Amino acid sequence: MNNKHKSHIYKALSIIIFLLTVSYAMPVRKDINKCENNRPYYDLTAEDIVARIYEYTGVEWLEETVDQFKTGRSDEIITGVATTFLATYDVLKRAVDQNCNFIITHEPTFYNHYDYTEPLQGDPVQDMKIKFLEEHNLVVWRFHDHIHMMTPDGIVKGMVKGLGWEKYLVDGEENIFVVPEMSLKQLAASLKDHYSVSTIRIIGDPELKCTQVGLSVGAPGSMSQINMLQRDDVEVLIAGESREWETVEYVRDAVDAGMRKAIILLGHAISEEDGMKYLADDLKEVIPEVPVKFIQAGNPFWSPE
Numbered sequence: 001m002n003n004k005h006k007s008h009i010y011k012a013l014s015i016i017i018f019l020l021t022v023s024y025a026m027p028v029r030k031d032i033n034k035c036e037n038n039r040p041y042y043d044l045t046a047e048d049i050v051a052r053i054y055e056y057t058g059v060e061w062l063e064e065t066v067d068q069f070k071t072g073r074s075d076e077i078i079t080g081v082a083t084t085f086l087a088t089y090d091v092l093k094r095a096v097d098q099n100c101n102f103i104i105t106h107e108p109t110f111y112n113h114y115d116y117t118e119p120l121q122g123d124p125v126q127d128m129k130i131k132f133l134e135e136h137n138l139v140v141w142r143f144h145d146h147i148h149m150m151t152p153d154g155i156v157k158g159m160v161k162g163l164g165w166e167k168y169l170v171d172g173e174e175n176i177f178v179v180p181e182m183s184l185k186q187l188a189a190s191l192k193d194h195y196s197v198s199t200i201r202i203i204g205d206p207e208l209k210c211t212q213v214g215l216s217v218g219a220p221g222s223m224s225q226i227n228m229l230q231r232d233d234v235e236v237l238i239a240g241e242s243r244e245w246e247t248v249e250y251v252r253d254a255v256d257a258g259m260r261k262a263i264i265l266l267g268h269a270i271s272e273e274d275g276m277k278y279l280a281d282d283l284k285e286v287i288p289e290v291p292v293k294f295i296q297a298g299n300p301f302w303s304p305e
């Protein structure tokens with residue numbers, strides 16, 4: 001090896017040593033993943049995010065729960081989180097458009113409480129959804145049982161906030177209100193306007209003057225709804241979904257017997273959606289590293305004008 005070759009080798013070695021020293025000294029975060037609005041965020045997996053949510057709820061996790069991963073890998077690196085009432089096909093498409101690969105859904109993805117896919121195996125609707133989820137590596141996790149176990153119930157809290165009814169809450173209650181006096185018709189009309197829905201249904205005297213209102217979100221079952229209607233401090237129950245031959249007929253009989261009772265059925269989605277909307281605000285604090293968005297599923301029904 002001549003001197004010329006040696007000096008080339010020394011030069012190359014010193015460049016390598018210089019580069020190694022510089023890269024070691026530079027405070028580069030290797031886990032920087034992507035930037036949105038110039039905000040760096042760091043690698044978090046879906047599992048990491050669920051672990052933070054465990055802490056956020058402050059409740060003891062149930063051994064048997066539907067709050068589980070439904071699709072995708074729990075160790076997937078998350079680029080964005082979408083909260084929603086229900087991971088509909090349309091919600092999934094909008095999540096992908098917004099770079100969210102982790103969908104936190106309140107209700108099931110596959111048309112039954114436990115998200116069993118066997119009953120509809122080979123069904124074109126279910127297959128289309130599964131194909132889309134797989135193509136986009138979407139992780140879906142359900143947050144149902146434990147958000148309802150929070151104090152106050154996270155879904156109810158969001159609904160009250162959405163209505164701006166914190167000021168009407170009865171002391172010590174999370175879902176019983178004393179509102180300014182109005183007729184049942186006026187109350188129903190104000191809810192119809194507020195949620196921009198044409199499909200709410202009402203049982204009761206439209207002219208009933210009411211102030212005492214209860215809120216029952218989702219589909220807690222007829223006994224839970226009837227127990228609220230039995231209360232002396234509930235004239236009108238604002239509810240989500242009800243079996244038509246149970247709570248509905250109970251209210252019809254109560255009204256026919258001259259009792260001051262009424263029910264306003266918003267529909268399941270409308271009665272819980274604000275819970276998932278305001279959850280997104282809380283999760284922005286819980287997982288500041290990852291963008292969190294609320295994606296509205298909306299009311300599935302329509303009605304002729």
Ligand SMILES: [Zn+2]
Nearest residue numbers: 106155218272
């Ligand atoms: Zn619910």
